Amino acid sequence: MIEIVETGPLNTIQDLGRPGYRNVGVTGCGAMDPLALRIGNILAGNPAEAGSIEVQTFPFRLRFVIRGVFAVTGADCRAKLDGVEMPPWSAAEAEAGQVLELLPPMKDARAYVSLAGGVDVAPIMGSRSTSLRGGFGGFDGRALAAGDSIATGAATPLFLPKGGLGVVPPAVALKDVFPVAEGGALVIRALPAGEHDLFGADAERFWNQPWKISARSDRTGYRLTGDPIHPTEAVEMRSHGIVPGVIQVPPAGEPIVQMSDANTAGGYPKIGGVIEADLWRLGQARIGSMLRFTPATHGEAKALEKALAVYLHDIRQTVGLVAAALAAMA
Known part of the structure; x- marks a missing residue:
């Protein structure tokens, strides 16, 4: 369970989207950066399709009502837990009462907060994504507001190092396959x-x-x-x-x-x-x-999808190995 302390317009609950209904006029929705959402869910010990919070207006603050693991991915928003800065693209464990704060990023547009167990809102058409135009999904079909209390699902126990666990951002890890900016x-x-x-x-x-x-x-x-x-x-x-x-x-x-x-x-x-x-x-x-x-070309597109799949597999494997080693020591 978390409570939204401070937020802005357009911050919503999203997952990987609502496929299969475009033929009846229902848009897919889902995260604008699905890669960041996938990585956040891996770090938080969730299935890939778990719902997370997409933050695109800052500052954003939430309070943990109960102890739990969480991850912040996407834009480097100088995340702080009770005033202590977190590395970007990382997971940590929060105690009840602690406050997570996300500040305006220097570049990039959106950050994702993934909570162990996933955001527990009712799925509609197989997805927890918010459709603001349709007014359904997510948290009552609307953007999050200060004072909202959001439940989390049952979390798989996940052991993390005391200082948290981070990953190399995709733009760095995959710099050889993603072109750099040309002239800005x-x-x-x-x-x-x-x-x-x-x-x-x-x-x-x-x-x-x-x-x-x-x-x-x-x-x-x-x-x-x-x-x-x-x-x-x-x-x-x-x-x-x-x-x-x-x-x-x-x-x-x-x-x-x-x-x-x-x-x-x-x-x-x-x-x-x-x-x-x-x-x-x-x-x-x-x-x-x-x-x-x-x-x-189609060949290039397939090669890039393969590179992303390998990158995600490596993250999932590393998180699993670290958690298993810490569990054995507990």
Whole structure:
């Protein structure tokens, strides 16, 4: 059990999402940085699909009502437990009454607080994720508010070193497979989509110019500003199914990247689709930051997914070995 002491708008309960209902108009929701959520759950001894708290407005503070293990992953928000700073991407054990504080991060957009046992709210359509537009899921279908008391599920006993346990952040551990920023712009890989060739010469400008994430962006989609691109001729399309990562181009010519709360259907032409392995990096991009898209192949996308799977396996194995060794010593 925890109590929310201080929070801001848009901080919600999320898990890995609500797949399987897009055909009836229900968006998937889920963490904007699913990799950070997965790692947090591993560190807290939870199943990958356990619900966590996604924090994107700071400062954020919660009080532990009972003793428990927790992890903070994602953006380095200078987390402090009763005023003592924690390393980023780490887990620790809190005593009843202690307060966890997350401060505004210097870079990146979202942090995740994973609690041993997971956030115990009723699943809806197989997920605990909050749908703010739909007003369901999570904690009464809304953003968290000061004074909210949130239960946690039954936790598997997990032994941690006295100073806590951390992991090497993915951007560092996987620096060889994730491109660094070019001229201050985050490089995001994408596959050309169905209507790519309809843009003619403008398709090349899509790949070659930087795009800025507009202030009109949210969990549904990132609106990008830059030199507009247009099809070579007017295109009338029926609405079709879309998923996170799809890059649509509305008539004004400035792309929209669908994100975790992606619309379930849309009729704008699609110029590309962000590969799944890069969606977590896009989910950490802040309003006003610059992006550059680079073409990828299906083979590259599969290789990146394999690298991420190996990285997660190594973390899970290390946490398990450390916990088992400490349990044997107890």
